[in-house]
Amino acid sequence: MGRQPCCDKVGLKKGPWTAEEDKKLINFILTNGQCCWRAVPKLAGLLRCGKSCRLRWTNYLRPDLKRGLLSEYEEKMVIDLHAQLGNRWSKIASHLPGRTDNEIKNHWNTHIKKKLKKLGIDPVTHKPLSNNTTHQNQIKPEQPPLQEQEQDHHEPEIKEAEKPEAEDQFMTPLFESMDTIMMNGFCTDEVPILEPDEILAPCAGDASTSSIATTTSSSSSSSSSSSSDSYSNNPSSKFLEDLLLSDSEWSNDNNNNNYSSMALWDDDDFISSLDMLLNDDYYDSDRKQQQQPFDASLNQYPRMIMDSSESWAYGLF
DNA sequence: AAGGGAGCCAACCGCGAGAAA
């Protein structure tokens, strides 16, 4: 009796994904789309359970993911949404395009929680810690988050189009005070805020790349150098680079290429994907280490996967 | 230079919800 395990664990691989596994998974999903995760490992030739495949895809390989630190705006969003929704990370993530619940959860636990405590704000209730305590880590009776009391009646409805420009409208009174604190407090200190024109893609003097980078600024502070170089050490980032650089057809094509050819892909998704690649640390460290000019072929990757129905994408693999 | 602690994040685990049989 009891629940059947999601997969037969015997002989299944666990732990970090290798480049080869990533490749297989991407290839499979490009070909077949996302369906029936249980069957994916078998069909894709992976010694993983379906759950692991799904997580790897949604948290890491999905092409529409942003990477790098959350921007100031995103962080504010997270705080405010958390005040309303509590630890419903997936709901919070659904309001932050390109961010995963796992990423937000991690960011909350490692950064925001700490910052709020530092500011004397209870990260659970989002209310000031009581004054009679000088110790910020004072243990308080666990209170349900605001959402427990209110949220069921009015879950925040945030329209995509409103987000970038209308952040002020989004603020709740709590958020407004938080915003003041944050602007005067930790955010500007600890999360470097870059003006769009300060954001330079780490490439070798290609003006067009920085111009593209400036077209989207919503998450541009993610270019902060403070993040670790774990991405560069991650096998999958290596894989992506290898994968793309090794593809002669695309590489050749893009060697001469500037972004003018990419005007073919003038939709927002592509631009945001470019933003992701140009601004985050995903490839940054490797490029720094190798002192390689930024290869425009890298930018093909997100688009390729997003257009999973397009046959040209398959040629890559 | 080496060791140890802290920070960070990808990945795992267990559970609940909903769909399908």
Add this chain to the structure above:
DNA sequence: ATTTCTCGCGGTTGGCTCCCT
């Protein structure tokens, strides 16, 4: 109505990297 199966969520852990001593 009940059982079984799949997916998704949230909490937790393991291991890598960085920093301090």
